Amino acid sequence: MSFRHQARLGQLLAVTVALIVGLTSCNWKQFTWGHIGYNTGYAPKQPIPFSHKLHAGDNKIQCLYCHTNVEYAKHSAIPSLNICMNCHLLVATDKPAIKELQQKYFAGESINWVKVHMLPDHVKFNHKRHVHRFSKPEDRYVACQKCHGEVAKMDVIEQISSLSMGWCIDCHRNSEPKGPLNCSTCHH
Amino acid sequence: MIERKQLILGNKTYKEITDDICEPVESSPGRGWIALFFSAKALFLFYIVSIGIIVCTGMGLLGVNHPVGWGTMIVTFVFWIGIGHAGTLISAVLFLFRQKWRTSVARSAEAMTVFAVMTAGIFPLIHTGRPWLDFWLIPYPNQRGPLWVNFRSPLLWDVFAVSTYATVSIVFWYVGLVPDFATIRDRAKTNLRKKIYGILSLGWRGTGRNWSHYEMVYMLLAGLSTPLVLSVHTIVSFDFAVSALPGWHTTIFPPYFVAGAIFSGFGMVVTLLTLVRIGFPKFKDYITIDHMEVMNKIIMATGMMVGYAYGAEFFIAWYSGVPYEKYAFINRAVGPYWWAYWTMVTCNVIIPQIFWAKWARRSIPIMFAVSIFVNIGMWFERFVITVTSLHRDYLPSNWGMYAWSRWDAAILFGSFGMFLTIFLLYLRFFPAISIAEVKPMLYVGRKSKDAKGGHGGH
Amino acid sequence: MENTPVDTPNQYWKSLDEKYQTPEFLKTLENEFASSPLKSEDGQDGLARRQFMKLMGASVALSAAACVRRPVQKIIPYNKRPAEIIPDLPNYYASSWFDGTQGLGLVVKTREGRPLFVSGNAEHPLNGRGLSARASAHILSLYDPDRLKGPIFNSVNPKKRRNSLRADAKWEQIDAKVAAQLKKGDVALLTASYPSEHTQSLITSFLGKFSGKKYVWDTMTTESLREAQKISYGSAVVPSYHFDKSLLTVSLDADFLGTYLSPVHFTRNFNLSRNPEGKKMAKLISFHSVPSLTALNADDGYQVAASQQLGLALGLLQRVLAGKGTGLTAELKKFALTDEQLGFENGTLTTVAKQLLENSGESLVMAGGIQCESANAINLQLVVNWLNSALGNEGKTIAAQGSYQGLEGKSSDIFELMKQIDDGKVKTLIIHDVNPLYSLPASLGLEERLNKVEMVITTSNWMDETSYLANVVAPAGHPMENWNEFEFANGVHTIQQPTVRPLGDTRSFEDSLIMWAQAAGSEITAEKTFFELLKKKVSGIVGSEAEWFEYLQKGFRGEVAQGGSARSLSSAAASQIKPVDSKVEGLELVIFPTVHMTDGSLANVSWLQELPDPVSKIVWDNVLTLSPKTAKDMGIKDGTVVTVEVNGATLKVPAYIQPGQSNKVAGIALGYGRQAGMELAKSVGVNAAQLIQSVDGKLQYVGFPVKVTKTSEKIELAITQGHNSMEGRQIVAESTFKGYKDGKTGIHRHQIFSIWGQHKYDGHKWGMSIDLNTCTGCSACMVACQSENNIPVVGKKYVLQGREMHWIRIDRYYSGNEASPDAVFQPVLCQHCENAPCETVCPVLATVHSDEGLNDMVYNRCVGTRYCSNNCPYKVRRFNWFYYDGHHRKENLHMALNPDVTVRTRGVMEKCTFCVQRIKDGKNTARDENRPLKDGEIKTACEEVCPTSAITFGDLNDKDSKVSQMFASQRQYTLLEEVNAAPRVRYMAKIRNTDRVMSSAHDANEKHKEEHT
Secondary structure (H helix, E strand, O other): OHHHHHHHHHHHHHHHHHHHHHHHHOOOOOOHHHHOOOOOOOOOOOOOOOOHHHHHHHOOOOHHHHOHHHHOOOOOOOOOHHHHHHHHOOOOOOOHHHHHHHHHHHOOOOOOEEOOOOOOOOOOOOHHHHHHHHOEOOEOHHHHHHHHOOHHHOOOOOOOOOOOHHHHHHHHHHOOOOOOOOHHHOOO | OOOOOOOOOOOOOHHHHHHHHHHHHHOOOOHHHHHHHHHHHHHHHHHHHHHHHHHHHOHHHOOOOOOOOOOHHHHHHHHHHHHOOHHHHHHHHHHHOOOHHHHHHHHHHHHHHHHHHHHHHHHHHHOOOOHHHHHHHOOOOOOOOOOOOOOOOHHHHHHHHHHHHHHHHHHHHHHHHHHHHHHHHHHOOOHHHHHHHHHHOOOOOOOHHHHHHHHHHHHHHHHHHHHHHHHHHHHHHHHHHOOOOOOOOOOOHHHHHHHHHHHHHHHHHHHHHHHHHHHOHHHHHOOOHHHHHHHHHHHHHHHHHHHHHHHHHHHHHHHHOOHHHHHHHHHHHHOOOHHHHHHHHHHHHHHHHHHHOHHHHOOHHHHHHHHHHHHHHHHHHHHHHHHHHHHOOOOHHHOOOOOOOHHHHHHHHHHHHHHHHHHHHHHHHOOOOOHHHHHHHOOOOOOOOOHHHHHHOO | OOOOOOOOOOOOOOOHHHHHOOHHHHHHHHOOOOOOOOOOOOHHHHHHHHHHHHHHHHHHHHHHOOOOOOOOOEEOOOOOOOOOOOOOOOEEEEEEEEEOOEEEEEEEEEEOOEEEEEEEOOOOOOOOOOOOHHHHHHHHHHOOOOOOOOOEEEOOOHHHOOOOOEEEOOHHHHHHHHHHHHHOOOEEEEEOOOOOHHHHHHHHHHHHHOOOEEEEOOOOOOHHHHHHHHHHHOOOOEEEEOHHHOOEEEEEOOOOOOOOOOHHHHHHHHHHOOOOOOOOOOEEEEEEOOOOHHHHHOOEEEEOOHHHHHHHHHHHHHHHHHHOOOOOOHHHHOOOOOHHHHOOOOOHHHHHHHHHHHOOOOEEEEEOOHHHOOOOHHHHHHHHHHHHHHOOOEOOOEEEEEEEOOOOOOHHHHHHHHHHHHOOOOOEEEEEOOOHHHHOOHHHOHHHHHHHOOEEEEOOOOOOOOHHHOOEEOOOOOHHHOOEEEOOEOOOEEEEOOOOOOOOOOOOHHHHHHHHHHHOOOOOOOOOOHHHHHHHHHHHHHOOHHHHHHHHHHOEEOOOOOOOOOOOOOOHHHHHOOOOOOOOOOOEEEEEOOOOOOOOOOOOOHHHHOOOOOOOOEOOOOOEEEOHHHHHHHOOOOOEEEEEEEOOEEEEEEEEEOOOOOOOEEEEEOOOOOOOOOHHHHOOOOOHHHHOEEEOOEEEOEEEEOEEEEEEEEOOOOEOOOOOOOOOOOOOOEEEHHHHHOOOOOOEOOOOOOOOOOOOOOOOOEEEEEEOOOOOOOOHHHHHHHHHOOOOOOOHHHHHOOOOOOOOEEEEEEEOOOOOOEEEEEEEOOOOOOOOHHHHHOOOOOEEEOOOOOEEEOHHHOOOOOHHHHHOOOOOOEEOOOOHHHHOOOHHHHHHOOOOOOOOOOOOEEOOOOOHHHHHHHHHHHHHOOOOOOOOOOOOHHHHHOOOOOEEEEEOOOOOOHHHHHHHOOOEEOOOHHHOOOOOEEEEOEEEOOOOOOOOHHHHHOOOOOOEO
């Protein structure tokens, strides 16, 4: 009788110890729970199967040719349709996707792209600042890559970085020159 | 020489003691208990619902506003934490001082402590604007950099102080219960009962080794929790003392709060034990009038300490020469919240003075009434400190009043529902007096060592 | 509807809907603006709970499994991006706004084509950078959910028109119907003053075509001023006032700093001569019935009943003339009042007259505004003209050159119009820019007359009191949607260019005229639209296309006309003064405008409704103000409901005890009690216009007997300021000009020491200085801040519970005796303390110091313990008790949100950030142009709109910056220095130019060892 009781107690202890050890010893950075709520690897299907691999990769089109905004503004803005039309009035006009694109353009409509890199409203990220800091005007791709990964190799665009606060801070702490670490740098 | 008073009346035998104390646990409840329990439970449910609504709608439902950022919730939190002091004091400190009379009241006092702390613990959690993010107050590894908590903030000290206190007092209380659980287990008729209490008693066999370990642990825990008696409320008082607000920014707060806490704690013990005595008449032999009298003495003593603190505050306010400080205290006494202040003084300082009279100390109705007043008074003390200091501070343009709403009332009374529900359950499922500790006291102050002889008396 | 601010009695219905029990009204009964957040049917707060559930749901889901995704979001790019728009870069447009009597040059900030923020046009000769609270707020009326979405044709039979049966119409239909009607001729146009020659000439030619006549009327009338000018000087102008040249300004109830004529311009000028560092400092003496902003800023103030204004003026004139060896006619002497008749202490008038004479040519006597529209209005102005001429101020501090243009409202026009209608000479009545059924008393019988007119057309943007009874409502749209050009002051032309495409299907009044004329077959201009007309005309003046664009960029052309000689007072003027004996036994009524409401045209703007009245600090209500003595005699307390009766017209309104008010008067503010079309304003206050009296063809606002009777009811007034006295604490340090010259600043400095070292700042170190001497309390900063920082509005119910959200507030303290107290204003915002008490107590580090000395508030980290607010000595932190920004989400209102500032959710603390988003933008621009930041380049919202530049923000590490110099001034002091929170905001002591011996309350109450500097 007494034995069983003590045994029960033993088991109880063992489990608790195991839990405590387990939780404290695991590395939170890699720990999958550490990415709860972060969209790493998010690669939704887009209304028009636009391929960065084709455009930026094979055809070596500069990022800034389409994403003009990054030079001037916080948002890197999706290009407006008239930019697509610069080429696609003539190029690949036989492809169904391009037909749809043209039809939408001439109808004066737009395309509802699915947003891939989502930051909460309370985070104010400034593309211009980062692009200017990490790259020369002739090759902005260097900067873009840092966060967006090898876009030129992606058929479907995918979120590479966790975009978690820790991820931002990491860079602000360690990169040279260091980035500011004020709360109001990103939150206001 | 004065001969010792009997600690346990009615010439009990050991068996009788066991029977008496186990009776509530083994018999089925009477009407009174059921009625009490269900009314308390109803109040508890009401409490849960109102908390739900407040959390889902916003703190705005309560009277808290600008400038009075803290209201009923914090007031009631401090109130309950205060209640939760007598327990540990009785069980730990008095134990270390070898106060034999503590044995029969210790168990319930501790229980009260645990439940009070549970009740109190709710408030800091729900009083925040975004309760679902409260876990941010816990320093845990996170993906924000990581972003740690602010160890300079008294609120954080609170988190640690209260949780530590809760843990230790629960363990302390539980360890004390183990032998008694074993007793109930061994007396158990049904199998289920045997199992449950079997598990609760952690395989207690009552062997010599068991006892010696038990004594050791109990002693250690007593030593461990003694400083906590002081630390918890000291730190709770820091929530106020550390701030820059006139009326809060005071060095007297720690001792003042601790005294107040013990005061209110004993107040609540008396309230409950008088009820227990009524509910379970057999307990009268264990929780004797003498016990109550001793506690009443403590109430009066601590009451006067608190009274001294009130005085001291005013003196310092005047002596400091700080206009804001001065105004804060004048405002307490004669400002718009004068009624709260004077209720506090009356209940805490004046009324307990009646205990100078022995007959009053030994009269159940009077001590019950007084203990109720003490509870009210101590709630108001916290109200006065929190609200009246806030409602008129540095810049007159900010002055305002607390916008008391019906939700404040719901929260305040609801918390009593929670406390009572748990306490009533405890009375029915746990031995409300420590059998193991009472038995050694059986012969204290008794003439004949012959138990049987005692029976002739009846 | 337990939250209704004023429970108006039955005989005075709260809204026309209510009067007629229309379905709209019955619907609105359910959702009050500030209803309980528990009501699920209630828009904003029902949203709160749903939002909360969503949050909870999301967080639970996310924590449940790592694979759960956030809800899918879409990005929708432009089809063809307009060249001038780069997403998230603001564009700025120079424009303007005409507000009743005052014209302002604006710069409108737009983002992705929607106006977000207005500031003054720094170069504009009138208001410069400064703005009025109303100007900052009028941007919200652009997004007003109650604005009509398009034209409406009211198809009910003309006999008893009700808007309950409305048919929304197409413009073509409207035009056709109107044209048909116009052909019948006999057109009347009722409009307000509008200083645009283009509009006016269009109107003239339009009316010419249809044998029409124009009737002009303004609520904030300048009629008597102009008539008196005509009599005295020959031309009916609204002269220009030069406060910068005046060393002594005597205001006879002229609220030129708050509501009279062009307050922003005046305030700006007025402060130029008030610099205490200079050898001379201008002085302001105010005689007032009800304290106005001007009265509270006066160095010396005296109470006088409205009926005594003329007597007082004559009294002054008599003494002034005596000083110059001439005198008054016996006739006028009779009316000249003496000190004891006015209840002044002996010699007051003589001293004032003496001071006036001493400053001959450098003084200014001023009367005007509706507070002076008594039976003697014109006489008063005549005497004032006489005074100014006698003192040789004419042509110096007051001049015909640069006069205010286009102010031509006449009350006689109203009566003329009514007569015409009675004679059946009006077939079509076009009402533009006025709301006669709201701003004129029902006793005039306008309503019945409108029903007689075959077709009534309003161009109102709301289904308001007048539109309600009109057949056709042709909304003219918001000023920000229309083109125009004004000549506010003689010589200055200011463009008004649209900054957003019309949100609804509205059409500017001018375009309507053109279209209607066309439809009626009689062209009034070759151009298709008013814009083309305007451009053609203006280009004709400015020249080439390039110059036209230059003009658009600059926003204005020309400058205020200067020079010219003083006009001579016509000899006939004196004989024209025919005083009416208007002696009043007992209480007399004064109807006055407030800084934020004035004529009530912006009553539906929640920012203004929740803006504390600078004088009384009351929100969401208008009240009957009584002097402390009067109130005491009548046994009336704050909030006691009283019935106000004037010749049968009665109002029920809560009373408010107003220190510094004349014992003989009861005051009530205009602009409240909107009855239709404005959901927000509907239940707020009562309409004082109902008490306006019409006496032989003139409208009187003040100086007639009123019967005030106390009722048993009581209403809680939402007053944002808890206490009006400084309780002898040094909060506002003040000194007299004399004292200051002897080196007394009234500041009492403490010896502060700290065991900690100071923080080091190698980069910027932001700081702000607020000059209490120039701050007039106009409250423009409060609204600008609200607009810039997405600050929610909470409604009366919650203001009563102390939950207003303003990041910057203006404290107004009285000192001295309550019969005639001195007032001081003090803007208080987050002080960004070095040793910030809030930072140490936040358990989650949601508020921390930045390396530029800012006290950052991180909304998304805040869990809402509210400890920071408790520990803040200045109590500048605001808590989101509910999901407040639900208010912004109503219909178009979300478009007013500034995307650079996070919209705070429920349960978090917020506070002034020193406009950190502006700081960041400023630094970014500097870095892009890689140059150091210029001083004054970054302006906080409050600083930007302040008419007197009382607020200065800048870098303290830059020794030459304006703010550093301010910090070095001897007037500079720290609020609550002894608490040693070491604020970043410093105040400059107030200097009062008076001969009275003033002991700053602080010294009087506290005996300190420290020396006074």
